[in-house]
Amino acid sequence: MKAVIYIISTVVLFILMSKLHKKYSYSFLLPIVTTTIVLIIALLLLNIPYDDYMEGGKWLQHLLGPAVVGLAYPLYNQRKLIMKYKYTIILGIFVAMLSGLVTIFAMLKIFKIKDSFILTALPKSITTPVAMQVSETISGIPSLTAVLVMIAGFVGALFGPLVFKVGKIKSPISRGISMGSASHGVGISKLKDFGEKDLSIGSLSMGVSAVMGAILCPLFVYLFF
Amino acid sequence: MRIIRIIAQIGILYFFYYVGVFLVDLTHLPLPASIVGLLLLVGCLQMKWIKIEYIRDGAGLLLGSMTLFFIPAMLGIIDYPELLSINGLILIVSVIVSTLMTIYFAGIISQKIEQKELKMKEKKEGKEGKIIESSHLHH
Structure with a gap:
């Protein structure tokens, strides 16, 4: 009851x-x-x-399990867009996932944070539902991971435009890729201000980076823990 | 009618999820079962074994309310008051810095790759253009 x-x-x-x-x-x-x-x-x-x-x-x-499976629908629908910029999207997201993993790992190691917290923080760039399941797979703390994912999202939404200015990142494709694969849904909601193309590449990158991150995170853990 | 269709479609998504669970249990792959299910479903869509119409409404409903499904898990932080300690603060600051660096690197590097890919395409299209031109000359 x-x-x-x-x-x-x-x-x-x-x-x-x-x-x-x-x-x-x-x-x-x-x-x-x-x-x-x-x-x-x-x-x-x-x-x-x-x-x-x-x-x-x-x-x-x-219901999270079948909902994540349901991400197949938008990914399949966007396959033409993926094929059009395949090298940029695949390599760009790979760079994003790798720099996300390496920078957070290095910083937390320097400050001697305990392993269970590091494992919890590794999936932070991935969209929440997938990040939590990755966190579980690599024995992190899923609920803490979810909070860190939200923080990563807000950082992108609030300071992403400033980073674009500093780095002279002007193409809609690279803006979409970097925001989608570092700050997932919350970050890409900010891409609306830049344009339609930024937004669609952003949501596509969020999906691709979730799949790529789900594979790379456990691999990274296998290599470094 | 629409409700029955949506429930049946969610059933299809559940089926793929459980196939994922089964495969992960069987192989001990370090992958979330849901991602395995997703990849299988994309494969089936690509091979045209499953029509996109068979999952569209069910996936739409689940994706639209996905946030609701991870709220219970987020509440789990009440069991981790450590987040309000020095270590918790370091964790949060590191996530912020790492996210900024990720956006920066990914943005700069993907912009470079994009320019290369565009050049490659132009070259390719240029070549194809010439081939068409020369075949025109022959005829």
Whole structure:
């Protein structure tokens, strides 16, 4: 019974927060952020343990598997765009994934952060649902990974345009590739300001980088841990 | 009718997901089962074994509400108060710096590769143009 209440309240809150975001489209009002914060406060105030909440939550989470499989639909639809710029897209995303992995790994090693946190941070450039499943595969902490992924997204949305200016990154294709493969969905929402082409290359890069990251992350872990 | 169709299509996506789970269990591949399922589905679409119409509405519904499905997992951070420590701060700052560097490198390098690919294409098209021209001369 409790489980049903948890499911319904999560869904209802999410719908309300989505409406709020539609009305005022600030990125800090993204439903994922607001719903999570409100629910965390509710769990803490009502003294509900996380495991108890998950009795209901696990049913929602279970839909992530088929939802990620569903990413095949946009990827297949964009195959013509991929083929048109295949070298740039494949190599560009490869460079992005590699520099994301190497820089975060090097920094955390320098500060002597424990391995379980490093494994948690490695998938941070990948879109949340895939990142969490990668995190699980490489024995990171999926929920922490999800938070770091959100941070990576916001960094891209807020400072991405500045990085483009500093690096003189002017082509829509390279803007889309770098944002899509470093800051996933939250980052590419910012590409709307640049143009339609930036946006479609961005969402395509998000999908391709998720698949590539899901393969590269475990490989990286296998080589360096 | 539409609801039944969507449920059946989600069933197809679940099927591919479980094939992925089965293959990962069998081979111990270090890959998320859902990504294995995704790759198999893209393969089937490419081979025309499955029509895109068979998954369109189901995938659309799941993708549209995907954020909802990972909210329960995000709440898991309440079990990790360590995030509010020095180590947590280092973790967050490192993610910020790493993301900025990734956007920078990926942007600069993909811009270079793009220029090369464009040049290659122009050369190729130039050649093809000449071949057509010369075959015109022969006839």
